[in-house]
Amino acid sequence: MTLEEYIKKKQQNLKEIGIDNSLQEIRYILHEKLGLNLEEQIFNKDIVLENKQLIKLENVFKERVKGKPLSKIFNKSYFRDINLIVNKHTFSPRIDSEVLIDILIKENIRIKNILELGTGTGALSISLLKHYKTANSIVTDISKEAIYIAKKNAILNSTVNQMQFICCDWLNCFVNLNFDILISNPPYIKSSEISSLDLEVKDHDPIRSLDGGVDGLYAYKKILRSIKKIGKKKLPVLFEIGFNQAEQVKEIMKSNGLKNIKVFNDYCNLPRCILGET
Numbered sequence: 001m002t003l004e005e006y007i008k009k010k011q012q013n014l015k016e017i018g019i020d021n022s023l024q025e026i027r028y029i030l031h032e033k034l035g036l037n038l039e040e041q042i043f044n045k046d047i048v049l050e051n052k053q054l055i056k057l058e059n060v061f062k063e064r065v066k067g068k069p070l071s072k073i074f075n076k077s078y079f080r081d082i083n084l085i086v087n088k089h090t091f092s093p094r095i096d097s098e099v100l101i102d103i104l105i106k107e108n109i110r111i112k113n114i115l116e117l118g119t120g121t122g123a124l125s126i127s128l129l130k131h132y133k134t135a136n137s138i139v140t141d142i143s144k145e146a147i148y149i150a151k152k153n154a155i156l157n158s159t160v161n162q163m164q165f166i167c168c169d170w171l172n173c174f175v176n177l178n179f180d181i182l183i184s185n186p187p188y189i190k191s192s193e194i195s196s197l198d199l200e201v202k203d204h205d206p207i208r209s210l211d212g213g214v215d216g217l218y219a220y221k222k223i224l225r226s227i228k229k230i231g232k233k234k235l236p237v238l239f240e241i242g243f244n245q246a247e248q249v250k251e252i253m254k255s256n257g258l259k260n261i262k263v264f265n266d267y268c269n270l271p272r273c274i275l276g277e278t
């Protein structure tokens, strides 16, 4: 079978199971498994694939059609301009979260000592620290496996010297901390909605990275109550939120004393981030 025929066949297979960007995915798989870059794939479309190449590719497609996302097949992902290791213990960073970084840059918020709660792969902090070279970040997660991967990613992206890694349940283990901005993309899906998520999310992102409790708002309430107790003044707090949660999170922020609350839309024009100040 020629490369062109193979691509067509696989594109059809992936489309049938509802994968929209099937061609892009196939091109990525061909690059990862056979080392063929885009140019080679386009200009060598008549090459005949060898059996051992087909076997290598089939092993990937077998997993993909069962719903495993490419990030979890290859244990890698990308966020803005950084490469990241991911595994079954980590949430695969989403392009949706990139807006959170853009907001911090555009709003001209002073970024020096960051506290990031629920860091997963470390994507948000690492990305920020690449931009703010003199800043530091304390990153936390309840999952020690995620913290291990976040540290590996920090080493991979040369930000490890700017970071501290703490396994902790939100703000529970902190007494005195030096930070001047808090960011978080916490779990925000209602528990009852988890079972209806796409297979690639519900079966491949850790449940605790998704489950936001009965109303999806558990983490926001917990974090903001603790922030109120800490009593830091003029602390910017920036959260990613579900597209339909802006009003509710705004209320939780207000009831915990936050002011100057602003909601930001993502690039699909959905309200996906909220910023407030203690």
Ligand SMILES: C[S@@+](CC[C@H](N)C(=O)[O-])C[C@H]1O[C@@H](n2cnc3c(N)ncnc32)[C@H](O)[C@@H]1O
Residues within 6 Å of the ligand: 090, 091, 092, 093, 094, 097, 117, 118, 119, 120, 121, 122, 123, 124, 140, 141, 142, 143, 146, 168, 169, 170, 184, 185, 186, 187, 188, 208, 209, 210
């Ligand atoms: C939606 S994921 C976001 C991960 C990462 N910040 C990102 O944007 O790619 C939420 C993260 O919160 C972590 N988490 C869940 N419950 C937590 C808790 N009680 N304390 C700290 N982190 C928690 C999860 O392990 C997961 O890594």
